Amino acid sequence: MSEETPSLPSKIPRHIAIIMDGNGRWALARGLPRLAGHRAGTENLRRIVEACVEFGVEYLTLYAFSTENWGRPPEEVRGLMRILEDVIDRELKNLHENGVQIRHIGRLDRIKPSLKRKVLDAIETTRNNKRLVLCVAFNYGGRDEIVCAIQRIIKDKIPPEEVTVDLVNQYLFTAGVPDPDLIIRTSGELRGSNFLIWQGAYAEWYFTPTYWPDFGKEELREAIWEYSRRNRRFGQVPAPEEEG
Numbered sequence: 001m002s003e004e005t006p007s008l009p010s011k012i013p014r015h016i017a018i019i020m021d022g023n024g025r026w027a028l029a030r031g032l033p034r035l036a037g038h039r040a041g042t043e044n045l046r047r048i049v050e051a052c053v054e055f056g057v058e059y060l061t062l063y064a065f066s067t068e069n070w071g072r073p074p075e076e077v078r079g080l081m082r083i084l085e086d087v088i089d090r091e092l093k094n095l096h097e098n099g100v101q102i103r104h105i106g107r108l109d110r111i112k113p114s115l116k117r118k119v120l121d122a123i124e125t126t127r128n129n130k131r132l133v134l135c136v137a138f139n140y141g142g143r144d145e146i147v148c149a150i151q152r153i154i155k156d157k158i159p160p161e162e163v164t165v166d167l168v169n170q171y172l173f174t175a176g177v178p179d180p181d182l183i184i185r186t187s188g189e190l191r192g193s194n195f196l197i198w199q200g201a202y203a204e205w206y207f208t209p210t211y212w213p214d215f216g217k218e219e220l221r222e223a224i225w226e227y228s229r230r231n232r233r234f235g236q237v238p239a240p241e242e243e244g
Contacts, residue, residue, distance in 0.1 A: 022187030099131030106140030
């Protein structure tokens, strides 16, 4: 008798965001250089993207490289840039054929021109895809995003009384993308690390000790189940019939 396919809850997060942490420690635990861990982490990308498509998730945001990551050793930074380029070369065709739309959030100004062109080409190639929107946070920082939004609002001479939450949303890197419902951080660290600090104000958080290269489809399923068990109140009091 064949095993039954594991079930999913009826409440699926529309937007999942993931801090892909633990690549370096995964590698060190195996006696490998840190970059080997980052490469192993990229191998996991396809599994998680495919799982999100299967589970009915509409938006997936991945924290790939923060504004603070420039402070890492130069050889590691150069290696991470090469890995991003390799991922685009290897995965773009498959992502496009599977209806994945790629978006970039963050800045491209410190990235070498050839890599910047590949990122922009990936965005343009997939711009009309609708099955899953994949936002890649690369050279991204939550504080930097808010500062950038404020600068643009001032530049556009928006009167102070017209500055609202909805208007700020329009000036963020994530304009047009709904706020994350569920933010996952792998590796056991319990920090937000400057990730989606505006958009994640009322997101549910899920922390797992699993390093990113080992965070697979079933771990994602368990995170979704945990999300479904929570009562999202958005700062309000639940209706009487919802109280247990």
